[in-house]
Amino acid sequence: MLAAEDQLESDGYRLLMAFRQAGSSSERARMTRDIAAVVRDHRVDHLEAIWTAVSELLAASAPTDARRAAFEFMLACIQGQYPRLGLLRAEFYRALQDYDNQDDMELRITALRALIKEGRDISGFEKSVGRMLLDWLRQLFERAQRAAAQSLDLSQLAASYNGSLSRSAGSGSGSGSARLSALAGSASQRVAASSGSNPYHPQFSTVLTLLTSVVKFNASCFEERETARFIEIVCRICDKTLYPEDVQNCLGFMDVAVRYAYVPQTALTCYVRTLCRCVNLDQFARTSWAIMRNLLKSHCAHGAILILCAILEDDRHASVVPLLRGAVFFLGMSSWGSQRVETLSHTFSRALTAMERALSYRRTNVDYEILLNMNRLLKKYGEKLTTFEWELYYDMLEHLTHYALEHARTSPAKYSAATTTTTAAAAAAPIVVMAGTDGNRVPSEFVTAAMVELVDEPGDELLWMILKAFARIVARLQIDYQKRALPGPVHRFIRVLERLQPCLTEESALLLIDYYVAQDAFYPVSADWLRTLADAIDRFYRKERRTSIRLRMLHIVVEVYEGTKDMYADQIVPALLLPMLADTHDETDDAVRQQALQLLLLIGMDCDTLDKMKAEEGDGGAGDGDDDDDKKEQTQTHQCLQRTLEAIAACLACHCPWPASAALPASGSHPSGRVAHAGPALARSSALRGTPTPSTIARSASSGPATMERSSPAGGLFGATGATASFLPRAVQPNCHAHLGRGLVLYWD
Structure with a gap:
């Protein structure tokens, strides 16, 4: 041998x-x-x-x-x-x-x-082996793409053929194109799911794996332009491939490039963009983040952050949802996430500015990712944010309110006095108003403290998840505000509540009203106080249906009127109060109607008194230069009085039934011992001017039931403890005394 x-x-x-x-x-x-x-x-x-x-x-x-x-x-x-x-x-x-x-x-x-011993020994071929592998890679990938396209074309042809058969057999006319699209999509999914169906795919994977080994063991042998070329082609393949195995191999190469070689500046953009796309795939999310984390720890960190921000700020990417969502995830996770990269030097404001720009594209997947990052930032670093960062944060939050408002319009909450809960009951309930099916709970009103604990459920739609994430943020901010521990500017949080006003919970609406009161926003010390008051009346009285909120607004209006009538009655009464109370006779809420009527009486008495004073001043012979002004003021006061009396007459003429709790005692003596009287003594100062007279009011009242009663809870808007104000027709006022010479008066018997 x-x-x-x-x-x-x-x-x-x-x-x-x-x-x-x-x-x-x-x-x-x-x-x-x-x-x-x-x-x-x-x-x-x-x-x-x-x-x-x-x-x-x-x-x-x-x-x-x-x-x-x-x-x-x-x-x-x-x-x-x-x-x-x-x-x-x-x-x-x-x-x-x-x-x-x-x-x-x-x-x-x-x-x-x-x-080359699986890439370990390329001696003698250092200058050309990389180019050869790239050529092979392109050839094999093109063949794989052609094979996949042919497979997809065959599926589409079969779908089209089946659709034509279905139509010829009498199927729905609109089902053919939908079925074609569905079958084409499912065919593409089948091609992507079964890599073995393509005869060139194993060869492609082998070449890509070999290139990865070559770079891993011989990184120092390649020039920067060659490494950049490797990365660009691999990233292009990763973005276009239909096979999960190819994505895995491409990510393997990218991991080797950042750990054993380096990422040249010329290839950094495509490198980052590819990772942003891959992180959207569940099976590659962790791998993509690990690669990005290594990149952000290298000398390319600053450039990578700028590229992520540029992706979000470039309008050309507005429709590329996976790219935008990946950029948001990487920015948030690296800046303030659970695996924050401590070596990064950029501020939160840079990331927030880019995310705010991305919100303008109105992409639900991207917006949800941004909301998750905002919630994480608030929980971990809310107390450390600068004023500028808080401004950006609230700008983003205001932009996202459109989801809550649109949801409230499509599924409005059913408010009524009968269903309004007490404060204690609302605090005990986990969610005030929720909507949804299959056990899913989605907020329709914003916001309660319990909403901080909202979690996404497996059956949730994307819109529901967005609403829950938004509710968690606003609830956390409201809790901090109520504890007087809100780290950011309070007025920006209030502005968010203002935008959410159509879908605010009772708790949040009252909180907003109380803020206005605390800031004296309804008084002359504030700029545009009349406009602010008019807006509040419109939002919290006219358009509101919950009793507690409307009564609170009425109480504030009375306080403002009492405090400013000496100087600003001529501005408040005709422009705000009379339009506000003009429809009191149509009011269906008993408590609100009674309080509004008392306010009308108060305005009427004040206008009548002022009208008499003006008339007396005119009879006393004022200076000639002031005659025109006095007459103008007297005319305006008279008009206000006339409108007030017309509103009261309309209230008397209404046929609305009154609750038994509001009836006057049969004995004729009020439990409080005092009765507020504004009976027929409307006449003397007004009968001669064409305003409704007591007889006119009595005739309007007599067209209804024989006895009609108007009363309010004890200690109403007039501030008399234990006193009850009543406004009744003459026939049911046995203890009232008419003082015809004093005009409209409030007389306590």
């Missing part, structure tokens, strides 16, 4: 002669395989000469079996004679590089893997 081996070692020339004596291609292929078996296990000389002869089988005209035999010989030489290959190693590499028959790609890949 040893003698035979020694003979083989010295008789490489004989093997060469035997190969040359073979005639046909099949005989030469068989002889090549026999030589390969010897070369794999024994030392053989004259390998260069043998390869020169065998390489003729790689000609384009050679049969497939002959070409495969030549590659088998090459592989045998690499595996059995690697230490003694010498210049033959370069010959093998040149043959692999120049060979262009795509049918033998798998053999070429196998031979190259063996030649």
Whole structure:
């Protein structure tokens, strides 16, 4: 045996002669395989000469079996004679590089893997092996894409054919295109899910894995432009591929590039954009974040942050939801997330500015991701935010209120006095008003303290998840405000509540009103106080349906009127109060109607008194220069009195039933011992001016039930403890005394 081996070692020339004596291609292929078996296990000389002869089988005209035999010989030489290959190693590499028959790609890949030892040894080929692998990568990926497209075209053709058959059989006219789209989508999903259906996919994965190994073990051998080229092509493939395995391999290369090499500045943009897309895939989210985290720990950190911000601020990306969502996630997680990168030097304001710009695109997936990041920022770093950062935060929150407002319009809360809960009951309830199906609980009003604990459920729609995330943020801010521990500017939080006013809970609405009162926003000390008061009346009285809020607004209006009537009655009464109370006769809420009527009486008495004073001043002979002004003021006062009396008359003429709790005692003596009287003594100062007279009011009242009563709870708006104000027709006022000479008066019997 040893003698035979020694003979083989010295008789490489004989093997060469035997190969040359073979005639046909099949005989030469068989002889090549026999030589390969010897070369794999024994030392053989004259390998260069043998390869020169065998390489003729790689000609384009050679049969497939002959070409495969030549590659088998090459592989045998690499595996059995690697230490003694010498210049033959370069010959093998040149043959692999120049060979262009795509049918033998798998053999070429196998031979190259063996030649460079799975990427560990590229000595002699450092300048060209990368380019060759990239060329192979592009070729294989293009073939894979064409195969996938053909598969998709066949599916679409089948769907179209089935759709035409269905239509010809009498199916719905609108179902054909929908079915075609659905089948095309499902076909694409099937192609993406089954990588084995594409015959070129395994080869592509092998080449990509080999390129990753080459870069990993020989990073220092490549110039910056070559590394950038590697990254650009791999990222392009990752963005276009239909196969999850390809995404995994591309991410493997990107991980190697950032850990063992570096990411050149010219390739940084595509590198970051690809990671932003991949992080949206559940199976690759953790891997993508790990790669990005390593990138943000490198010298490229600042550039990567700027690229993430630029992605969100570029209008051209407005429709690329995965790209935007990934950028938001990376910015938030690296800046203030659970795995924050401590070495980053950018401020929160830079990230918030970019996120605020992304909100203008109105993409629900992106907005939800931003809300999650805002909630995390508020919980972890709310007390550390600067004033400018809080301004950005509230700008974003105001922008997101449109989700709550749109949801309130499509599913409005049902308010009524009968369903309004007490403060204690509302505090005990976990959610005040919720909407949804299948056990999902979605806020329709904003906000209560219990909403901080809202969590997303498996069956939640994206809109519901957005509403819950938004409610958690506003609830946390409101709790801090109520504890007087709100870290940001209070007026910005109030502005958010103002925008949410159509869908505020009772608690939040009262909180907003109390803020206005505490800031004296309804008094002349504040700029635009009349406009603010008018807006509050419109929002919290006219458009509001909950009794407690309307009564609170009425109480504030009375306080403002009492405090400012001496100087501003001519502005408040005609412009605000009379329009506010004009529809009191149509009011269906008993408590609100009674309080509004008392306010009307108060205004009427004041206007009547003022009217008499003006008339007396006119009779006293004022200066000529003041005559016109006095007459103008007197006319205005008279008009206010007339409008007030008309409103009271309309209230008397209404036929609304009154609750038993508001009835006057049958004995004729009020429990309080005092009765507020504003009976028919409306006349003397007003009868001559065309305003409603007591007889007119009595006639309006008599058209209704025989007895009509108006009363309010004890200690009403007039401030008399235990006193009850009543406004009744003459027939049911046994204890009231008419003081005709005093005009409209409030008389306590």
